[in-house]
Amino acid sequence: MSAAGEAAELRVVLPEHLRTLAQVGREVVVSVTPPVTLAAALAALEARYPVLRGAIRDHGSLERRAFIRFFAVGRDLSHQAPDAPLPAAVVDGHEPFVVVGAMAGG
């Protein structure tokens, strides 16, 4: 659990192909300096694993790739504003922030 102003240790669950790219296991932990928003979490993830740049969101616009979804605490956060805060349970590390490859054939 992080105190106010301290970096949050976020648990992030990655889909299999991104685990392979980043050479990590199912779940990684990244430090995010408050405010802990969706955009801050993704920036911290990309800073820790640069190979993920461009794989989750577009390089230039930073828009979420069309077939990527973000889940946490039983909710779909994919369409929330990038600067919206993540749920407290995610910030506290009780629940993971989950990056998902959308269900689609191919």
Add this chain to the structure above:
Amino acid sequence: MSGVRVLVGTRKGAFILTSDGLRRDWKVEGPLFGGWQVFHMKGSPVDPNRLYASQSQGWFGQQVQRSDDGGESWAPVGNEFRYEGVPGTHQWYDGTPHPWKFERVWHLEPSLEDADTVYAGVEDAALFRSGDGGASWQELAGLREHGSGPKWQPGAGGMCLHTILLDPSRPHRMFIAISAAGVFRTDDGGATWHARNRGLNSEGILPEPEADVGHCVHRIAMHPSRPDTLFMQKHWDVMRSDDGGDSWVEVSGNLPSDFGFPIQVHAHEPETVYVVPIKSDSEHYPPEGKLRVYRSRTGGNEWEPLTRGLPQENCYVNVLRDAMAVDGLDRCGVYFGTTGGDVYASNDDGDTWTGIVRDLPSVLSVEVQTLP
């Protein structure tokens, strides 16, 4: 004894096929990058251990992988392909303006002189260059911005820059081809470009059949000893140019269909050319269900079917534009892969064929390296 390494990109990963100079027994390794589309893999002519691969997927976008040990190990390098300036629009399928947007790398062409220099042909059509082994990419924006870009339009597979030919005798000359825009040439290393489509005719496809741009060129090929002679498989028509693309003439001759995708030139005979005729633009399979490579030993017009070892009934696969290659051995090896996942090889100039491997995912590209 020398050997060959065949690099196969498929819709669900890459495979590396190796053999000695006899090219009879093959070792198959893969899949690499399983689950990803590997549009193209190619080795550096300067350093055969340096390989580049384009790895793409709808979910997670583009990666470029590099190997420095002949494919034993790989590491992702740069994947940021950012158009210079404000990219503007090209034509969409319905003729309306459509914003340029990077989708994927179709083709990687390593430099003839430097293993760290490599060119990338991308969708939406543009040419990028890396001088640091793929770590970073810069657009050669003179192509996209030369003036006709707003008239370019996607073919069925997307608006891709799929062919990059480097002139071995003129380091600053390069040819590229785009579906559906046509052929372009630079003589100053990529700063300025000119359309080179005179003689192409796209009757029934373009409102102005002999327009400067808009032609759906599927592939062009060059023999390194005659860089002014180019061969082209167009959407329809097989063409040749003997003046560096300044003008083109049709050499389809007696082909059963002049629609197709790949075209290749024999390694030692600059007038020997290979194509794989496909029935039509909507029926992407061989005429009569017979998979036939056609060979011309006269630089076109007179073609002979090569069938020995290839399925001659009930075959309805396609061979995509980057899925044919030749090695440098004597006799020349010819290789191609099908959308049905089979890779065929000939170790005798195409006279006879054997299947190296079958039932792979649909084959997108085939390249071959001739190893010392």
